[in-house]
Amino acid sequence: MALRGVMLLLLPACCLLSSGGSEAASIGGVGVTLGPQTFKNVTDFSTFLLDRSSGVLYLGARDAILAVDTNNLNQQPRKIVWDVPEEKRKSCVGKGKTEVDCNNYIRLLEFLGDGRIYVCGTYAFDPHCAFLELSSFTLEKTEDGGIRTETGKGKCPFEPAQHYTAVMASGILYTAATSNFLGTLFDISRATGPEQERIRTERSINWLNDPEFVSSAFIEESADVNLTGDDDKIYFFFTEMAKEYELYTKVKVPRVARVCKSDVGGMKTLQRRWTTFLKAQLVCEDKSSDRRFNVLKDVFTVQHSADDPSSTHFYGLFTSQWEPEDASAVCVFSLKDINKVMDGSFKELKKNCENWMNPEPIPTPRPGQCLNSALKGEGFESSLKLPDKVLTFVRDHPLMENSVTAAPLLVRRGIGYTKLAVTLMGPGAVLHLGTDRGEIHKVAVVGQNATLLEEIPVFPAKEPVNNMLLYQGWALVGSPLSLARIQAEGCALFGSCEVCAKARGLGCVWSSTEKACSLSQEDPGPGDVVDAALRECGLGRCRPIMEDMRVSVGQRLLLPCVQLSPRPCSWDHPPHRLTRQHHSDLDVTVTEDSLGTYICSCQEGGPSVRDPTTCHRAAYHLSLEGPSVERSKSLAGSRQIIAFYILSFFLGSLFAAAIMYFVIKRKTPGQHQAADTSLSSDKGKGFMGSSVTPQSPSSSSLFSEGFRLMEKRNGTTTSTTTTTLLSNQGNGGPHGNGHGGSKNSNGINGSSNSGELKLASDMLVANMLDGRTGERARPERGERESEEGYGIVGGLGDGLNEGIKGLEEELASFPMFRSNAPLAPCEESSI
Template identity: 85%
Template sequence: MFDLSCRTSWELTFKLQRMMPTCEHDLFCMQACDPGMRDITLGPQMFKNVTDFSTFLLDRSSGVLYLGAKDAILAVDTNNLNQQPRKIVWDVPEDKRKSCVAKGKTEVDCNNYIRLLEFLGDGRIYVCGTYAFDPHCAFLEQSSFTLEKTEDGGIKTETGKGKCPFEPAQHYTAVMASGILYTAATSNFLGTLFDISRATGPEQERIRTERSINWLNDPEFVSSAFIEASADANPTGDDDKIYFFFTEMAKEYELYTKVKVPRVARVCKSDVGGMKTLQRRWTTFLKAQLVCEDKSSDRRFNVLKDVFTVQHSAGDPSSTHFYGLFSSQWEPEDVSAVCIFSLTDINKVMDGSFKELKKNCDNWMNPEPPPTPRPGQCLNSALKAEGFESSLKLPDKVLTFVRDHPLMENSVTAAPVLVRRGIGYTKLAVTLTGRGAVLHLGTDRGEIHKVAVVGQNTTLLQESPVFPSNEAVNNILLYQGWALVGSPLSLARIQAEGCALFSSCTVCARARGLGCVWSNEEEACSLSEKDPGPGDVVDAALKKCGSLDGRCSPIIQEMRVSLGQRLLLPCVQLSPRPCSWQHPPHRLTRQHHTDLDVTVTEDSLGNYVCSCQEGGPSVRDPTTCLRATYHLSLEGPTVGGSKSPAGSRHIIAVYILFFFLGSLCAVIIMYFVNRREKFGQHQAPDTSLSSDKGRDFTASFVSPQSPSSTSLFSKVFQMEKQNGTTTSTTTTSTLLSNQGNGGPHSSSLSNSKPSNGINGNSSSGELKLASEMLVGNVVGRRTVERASPGGGEMESGEGYGMVGGLGDGSNEGLKGLEEELASFPMFRSSAPLAPCEESSI
């Protein structure tokens, strides 16, 4: 059992650890075999409840890994993981923690999270922590693994503002260049000010960015790199440079939605600021946009997650490449992409034209020509010969220009070498081989994915679990063929280089492009010096393994389906090149990225083949690769017992028949109702109070001069504007004059003689009509104005008083109804606006 657990891959070791919760992490395997030769995972039990690891610092000479955690610093010997890690406790005093909580922060955040670990070069490590939202820095002696003390025995500290973030989760990056610390972090308690600064060194040389949204606009810092110019390959005497990678809100895009844009910024090592303009500010700060775009699908990945810096040729800084890990602001699902940017392309953009950020009306102004010497240029031998030995001697016009033009016109563009959907990658590391590169990608579910990139082709090699699914990978360091992988709670050491890490013939065959060959005699994967040769080397190697499922010759997958079922047929394509499907001709399909959405019918049964373009000998010569093949067939009777879609068609026909029959009945009923209304209009009035017609509102108020009751409020209360004064129509007056002719309790509303009045109207019916007329008038914000008996015009509101002539207390009832309706907001009249009144929003 011990030999089995140590011979198997580290995935099985991880499973065995979870099956034995009482054991220390990996002590089981470490006691059974040589820990220096196996993949190992250390968890919370090994670290004695020290959590929240966020920072890695590796001493490559000794193999000691320093871990920055919450209130502690750990030192782990990666060559002897059986040894208990050393620990330094650096926590926050209780009174300072309470003060932090009183300022509105949580108790969890009011601790000391170690965010910075950097070598000083004199046997010490510079350590900085959040220290309850008041960043502090200290000095760690490597030999004794202790923090420097003051004379009274306390920890010797200095301010960490501008060197370390205030919050434990804030985006942050730092790099050491010749013993001087360069950082990109927030610089205030609220986290609203951002600086890229030279944080250590002589006080007069500590400079930072200008506080302007043209320089930094709500950035999320990701990574930084110090590129030291080689003395042999630097004939111009150019200065060393520091590069910062971040994502910020785009100032140049004036859209309603905030657009995130990935950037690369560059400053020069010898920059000390200007004499008058840009004092204690960068005079060489320039930034450019990074574009990771798949032109075939017109999709751009605009959120930068991580950057890994590597030299493609050892000892040649000009061969430096930056592997960027991106996601998308616009994708509803997780999507990850990897783009590669060269240092040469970045410097070419930095030496190009400047973008003009000043705006005149809605047109961008033409940029003014840059002055001489070129703004943002690093000092070199030619400038020093002209008398510019320092940035302090640069003219004000040069400094003013670079202050107002930090952004470059052109962008650094690259096409993605890998695109994965549905997977959230968090960290990236790269191993170079003789024929290509291996990407080590950490996920947000505690996994490490290995992807081979050879020329234009990308192949997924392994997907291996390292930590529990709730622990995201937040650190990856490469050291002597190993990958040191970290999460907030655990640490793992896994094999990262060499063909020997591929433990099966199938996985080894997928790495054939890297030069790996499987040996059946030794049952091992090893590196071969022979060239893989032309053609699809992966498929040829898979056939030697006896695998029918090749990389470009997949086996047919039989799928038993039911009618009406909805399927999503996957087609995994790592590269961004397009994929197409061949399937039976029917309309119930929709391609979602590379996958195919299918609704099963009788016409959709058959074969489905996904073909993707792969990289050939050149970019313009792609080859076709079959990625997936499916065969859909019926599994038996469909859900609901219907044997064919004919049954469903019959049901639909019955529904349609009932619909038409119902419509016909409705037309007939409406016809007879119309006939009855017309017949009632020519009948003699019924003078009996017990008549049923007198209780019917619709029939009791119909007259030859009034409209039909079905359109009472749509026509009766129409208002017209005459000579600038709003008056009611004749129809309204006619209705008012006809309303008073009724039973013994009604009274006349005007002196005009009623015509064709209808008797049998009770006072309740009159009250109901009057109230509804009142509602119509109030809603229309108009007052009924009609001629008074004296020949003059009725005053506003006079009509309501005449309605009050109704007997039996109707006057008080209508007044109460008017007051009640006026209390509703919908019936209140808003204040009118003056003509041509302007408002600012």
């Protein structure tokens, strides 16, 4: 038993070593990944910068910068070390920061256009920037041999985990970051260039209210289509607390803000501040279910037509502030819609006596607009010449009245998406979605329909996807520890008839003779083209293959039914109460009445479709797998032995309590003093049981300290406190991963939450009594007890500890406690 416990402890460590030892492992046959062993102790990758002319990818990490040749991943990456001096590190720790955070995390890598890269790091909560020479791959040095640096405040965040974004526009750096040590001041600024042109946002909650910056984009106007001489613009995407909704609660809202490249601030009002800063709310709302996704996670910018900046679209990845579980949605916003809102009416935020004031008249020229040919013709060649009334208005009215609204392209629950990249294919697009458990999900979007093509595991579950770039048909995917390259474009990446059929709306066709997927220019025809293509593969989206599942009474199953449409799904199943729907999946507790056929039906089509079609997405048939006669006899005999042990255990406990009572009475005749219940008292030490329960963090017993094991729940790895006995005999043991015939269900009966640790014997008794157990009420630490009563409790505690240990050793030998664990529900949906 002890040996098995040691093996269970060593197993996660062995798996960790094996996962990190692969230098160029295959990913589903379509790519390679570089693990931690390749990067040799360089970790915490947070920044990507790709040189598209050479294919070299620069990675910002902790105390280092790496250069990886994406065309030759077998070549060892080049490395530059840029760490923090020990004195500065100690000073950072002395200010209350952790030793881990007091390093130099490279958060900014941008090309300067003169053969150098601008590099900025947190530098122990004192941001510094340096210059990297591409030709020699070294940081520029000063005359004394040190690294040439300049301040990074306003260019790089102070803390490694702070939200941050930056973009380079015509050689000038624009950033959105915190600007003080405490992380309480936020700026969107022009961080480089001439000193007199370095401007930022106003320090007002009307402008920025506790924002979480997500992304930024520079939209350069083309002279061919820009007939008005309008200025180039920089767009920033973030989530902030909505001041306009603060009457009842704090509500987060996603925003898009716009500034103009030629803005240099005002002459008197808004000196060294933006005169063109405007922001609008982004609304990603599913009106059919009245669900709004209000937290922005990532934005990917795509230009739908070549050489036409006005065709730019922003694909936003959202979650919800109010969803109790992971929920993700993708909405797309066009640049034309954003500019239309920016040219609309302004929101009036001033209040007087609980009544909203009438909006102020908009002065001329229009506040917040970029300089164009017409304004320059009127004498406004620079923002310094704008009238004070215009600048005062834009200072007090940065928020637009209308919102930029879009319906979700897809909604997925139970999955936490972290990054997004988009590939345009034919009439639709392929969304490459990175998850918080190290996977890439590919989703085809054609019109209002979204179809999950495949789910590719890229990294171990503990490594979330935090970076993604598209380059020459490949997706470069990063995690804090690893780098992967997977194929991202073309029908050829779909290696099976089923996946190719799901991409039929994108123009992909499967060749049964060549066993390959290729692009076809033929019209797919009317109707459900995906369902028709699946029928040619012997499958059917609306006629799924019935999966037969052999189950046993008492098992808990999660029957998956993947639905990406915002519209709901429903289940047809035998009428009984032991079912619960998790989003589109169904949680079933198996009884004799629950056997039969289960069919999942989903409404297809987006929210704009008035009459959606209903499609069967999954079908299962549950049949009973009865136990053998010999096993039934064995279980009956085991129950009799267990009952005998329980009876003997309680009789022994009562006998021990009686002995303790008489011993104490003999030592203290005629005295009835109150017992000292403090932990520091030595009185009665030999008789009292431990007053520190296994749940107490101060207990020195094995149960309280426990072993820190890793548990996978919902695809994410969490730390779980448990004991060797529970690991061997509980559902999380080596035999506890039975799947009951469902290849897409994951058992989580063995999971235990932090703070719910119980004695192993309590768990076993709970199983024998079908979970109906009662807990003894423990006296409060401050209560006073008589010495006789305290001695009885102490003696009973000692007897219980000995009895529990013996009972555990005996029960561990029974085969019934080593049987396969039943399945339990998880929040994972997969095809």
